[in-house]
Amino acid sequence: MKLLEFLKRERKKSASVAKERLQIIVAHQRGQRDQPDYMPMLEKELLEVIRRYVQVDQDAINISLDRDNDCSVLELNVTLPRDE
Amino acid sequence: MAKIIVVTSGKGGVGKTTSAAAIATGLALRGNKTVVIDFDVGLRNLDLIMGCERRVVYDLINVIQGEAGLNQALIRDKRTENLHILPASQTRDKEALTPEGVEKVLETLSQEYDFIVCDSPAGIEHGAQLAMYFADEAIVVTNPEVSSVRDSDRILGLLASKTRRAERSEPPVKEHLLITRYDPNRVTSGDMLTLDDVREILAINLVGLIPESEAVLRASNQGVPVVHDMDSDAGQAYADTVSRLLGEDVPLRFHEYQKKGLLSRMFGGGRR
Numbered sequence: 001m002k003l004l005e006f007l008k009r010e011r012k013k014s015a016s017v018a019k020e021r022l023q024i025i026v027a028h029q030r031g032q033r034d035q036p037d038y039m040p041m042l043e044k045e046l047l048e049v050i051r052r053y054v055q056v057d058q059d060a061i062n063i064s065l066d067r068d069n070d071c072s073v074l075e076l077n078v079t080l081p082r083d084e
Numbered sequence: 085m086a087k088i089i090v091v092t093s094g095k096g097g098v099g100k101t102t103s104a105a106a107i108a109t110g111l112a113l114r115g116n117k118t119v120v121i122d123f124d125v126g127l128r129n130l131d132l133i134m135g136c137e138r139r140v141v142y143d144l145i146n147v148i149q150g151e152a153g154l155n156q157a158l159i160r161d162k163r164t165e166n167l168h169i170l171p172a173s174q175t176r177d178k179e180a181l182t183p184e185g186v187e188k189v190l191e192t193l194s195q196e197y198d199f200i201v202c203d204s205p206a207g208i209e210h211g212a213q214l215a216m217y218f219a220d221e222a223i224v225v226t227n228p229e230v231s232s233v234r235d236s237d238r239i240l241g242l243l244a245s246k247t248r249r250a251e252r253s254e255p256p257v258k259e260h261l262l263i264t265r266y267d268p269n270r271v272t273s274g275d276m277l278t279l280d281d282v283r284e285i286l287a288i289n290l291v292g293l294i295p296e297s298e299a300v301l302r303a304s305n306q307g308v309p310v311v312h313d314m315d316s317d318a319g320q321a322y323a324d325t326v327s328r329l330l331g332e333d334v335p336l337r338f339h340e341y342q343k344k345g346l347l348s349r350m351f352g353g354g355r356r
Contacts, residue, residue: 013274013275014274014275015274015275015276015277015278015281016274018229018281019232019277019281019285020233020275021230021275022230022233022281022285025234026233026234026237026285026286028243029234029237029238029241033241033244033245034245056132059188077245
């Protein structure tokens with residue numbers, strides 16, 4: 001039975017797996033490309049402050065910096081847990 | 085004024101030095117006065133690939149520190165006219181490589197040569213950043229493999245921000261993609277990223293494709309840049325790359341799967 005499943009399973013070509021993984025990681029890398037060096041630290045400290053009041057996960061916080069011609073917008077998204 | 089081309093990649097072992105040697109030699113064979121500089125302080129290898137390791141007396145850092153003149157450090161290539169090699173130092177620490185010193189050397193060379201090819205060390209530290217800092221064009225050497233592609237993308241980020249052209253808001257460094265160690269057979273079987281995959285992910289202009297080839301090791305064994313071996317696929321592919329760098333429109337070769345005939349399967353593929 002196991003053998004039959006194994007034989008029936010369409011093997012995904014490794015190159016297409018590589019491509020998908022690369023597309024994700026490269027997109028992520030490019031998002032970070034233009035951000036100032038202090039961003040990871042800022043993100044970490046903001047998370048610490050928020051955690052003093054609400055228990056949120058590491059990945060519940062999303063921070064980004066968008067630049068226009070004459071101003072920058074720091075955007076902070078925190079997903080708060082639902083009240084029990 | 086010379087055109088300064090950096091050969092870079094981020095990841096080590098993808099063929100930077102092989103490519104720098106072949107491209108510099110190819111440019112010189114086409115009649116351009118060319119100098120190729122090794123920026124890998126402490127781990128120089130360009131001299132070996134160029135076959136001049138026993139003629140190294142002075143190096144880039146001796147010149148920067150004023151212990152030798154530029155003309156004393158430059159090694160004339162024995163096989164190719166118009167070609168000189170400036171080796172890296174094997175012993176000194178990397179900090180001896182200063183931006184001011186490198187700028188001065190490049191400026192002086194710029195008066196005399198048509199092309200200055202800078203062979204970057206691996207990584208994204210001091211040496212690699214200096215090798216790319218003054219560049220007009222960059223050749224990003226990439227293997228069709230995940231870590232190499234990712235590192236190449238990192239390098240593209242640095243080229244866009246940490247170069248003189250970027251800092252002075254001049255026209256950006258012209259980026260070229262050079263894919264090396266490409267194996268059409270493995271691409272066909274679905275186990276290697278295709279040419280178009282790599283192109284799509286990195287989104288820069290392709291300047292050349294070098295197939296995985298026995299000729300490359302043979303060339304480095306002998307200290308003769310592979311572009312001299314014009315019977316080989318890799319030699320021809322590098323010659324094509326040089327033509328494209330010079331602005332010629334050359335069709336791509338060696339990217340398609342060659343089905344072996346019965347005879348070559350029985351008697352071996354012959355020389356590649």
